[in-house]
Amino acid sequence: MSGSIKNWQSVQAEVLRRIHARIWRPGAQIPNEADLAAEFGCARATVNRALRNLAEAGLLDRRRKAGTRVALQPVAKATLDIPVIRLEVEGRGQRYGYRLMAREAGPPPPEIAAAMGIDAAGAALHLVALHLADEDPYALEDRWINLGVVPAARNAPFDEISGNEWLLAHAPYTHGEIGFSAVIADAAAIAALACPDPSALFVLDRLTWDQTRVVTKVRITYGPGHEMTTAL
Amino acid sequence: MSGSIKNWQSVQAEVLRRIHARIWRPGAQIPNEADLAAEFGCARATVNRALRNLAEAGLLDRRRKAGTRVALQPVAKATLDIPVIRLEVEGRGQRYGYRLMAREAGPPPPEIAAAMGIDAAGAALHLVALHLADEDPYALEDRWINLGVVPAARNAPFDEISGNEWLLAHAPYTHGEIGFSAVIADAAAIAALACPDPSALFVLDRLTWDQTRVVTKVRITYGPGHEMTTAL
DNA sequence: CAGTGGTCTAGACCACGAT
């Protein structure tokens, strides 16, 4: 018996050690919570907290009655933080700049309207803006805001504050989808981001909802060479 | 007062409702755990579970003594699941195929050795493999395995099983880094993935460690149009 | 110093689901 195991972090560490040392093999069942609690001399709730945490991380598979097993194919979970772009730039120690390039209210084109679930009569606000880091182009934002859901956006000062930040402060959302992909820079992107032709650009698409209605749809096109990283 | 609030999910839902309804504004402090427990008629631990969960999701900021506040700039956390490619393909309902294209053991080139922390005398195994979905190229895998850490890899059957899956089963890792970016397809990628020239390809770079030593370094280059999505 | 969140405990009941 090693040092005292009393808190959930040390239980988790000990479980990790056993998995890593192959004492508990991938696919194998591990003792149940009550037995582990007895072995470690702590409460079952403490063991539960540790194991639940590891299961959320994908290292354990837990099922009632079937027990807890070491995951066979631990699915890596990469948690990406997607901050407001201003904070992302400032976090790199660069000076942030913002320039609104286009702003137009009106019915969106059919494919946008369909993706956002806006009918023909509905109105949307289209914004195109450039985010700068130390005066250099950093990312291009192309956003549609559903004015049926956020009417106040029609008169919001988007020449001073980015759509992202204004919406965060004024239009909460309940859930959303996010997607990452790579695209060849089109003419507009080449001009705005001052990148060579051809360029491969990293793109983030986001669609956010308030209950059943789309609040906003945005595509962020990052400058060439952009990388999004995280610990695993 | 709505229906009874007894479990942490309903506490969380109620807190979300209040944030969303602007009863608790961004930046504002909310009541402490004990008060909320009294209001909801449940134990403090239940409130704690709900609020801790929301804090992990980035919607609340919690600090001892300072209390709990509604986050000013809720950082969106996108959790990407990075499964084994075989499961990713099969999950789309396609048939998975795998072809080893190159395999060579020896000292890695300087930039790879540096990234992996291998000295001049160290040996590595270089694998290039193609993953197929319904016979079509799906992703190109370019992997370096540190033979100093995983000597058994030298004789592993990588013509039958992908480096990813073999390593998961035989070489546990303690932590890693992952990065996503976009690249212009080079000649090798164009040939292997059968994509037009030029193409923008989505790339995943991963470096995994066992304690202090790099286990493997891999770059997965996905076929054109690949998108990685997740709920928000 | 004192208020707040972080955690542990011992016990209890329940929901799920494998057999």
Add this chain to the structure above:
DNA sequence: TCGTGGTCTAGACCACTGA
């Protein structure tokens, strides 16, 4: 059916940190 994890409770002590 009944073993297992999921959760709740009431109470307690502690760690951190703002005032």
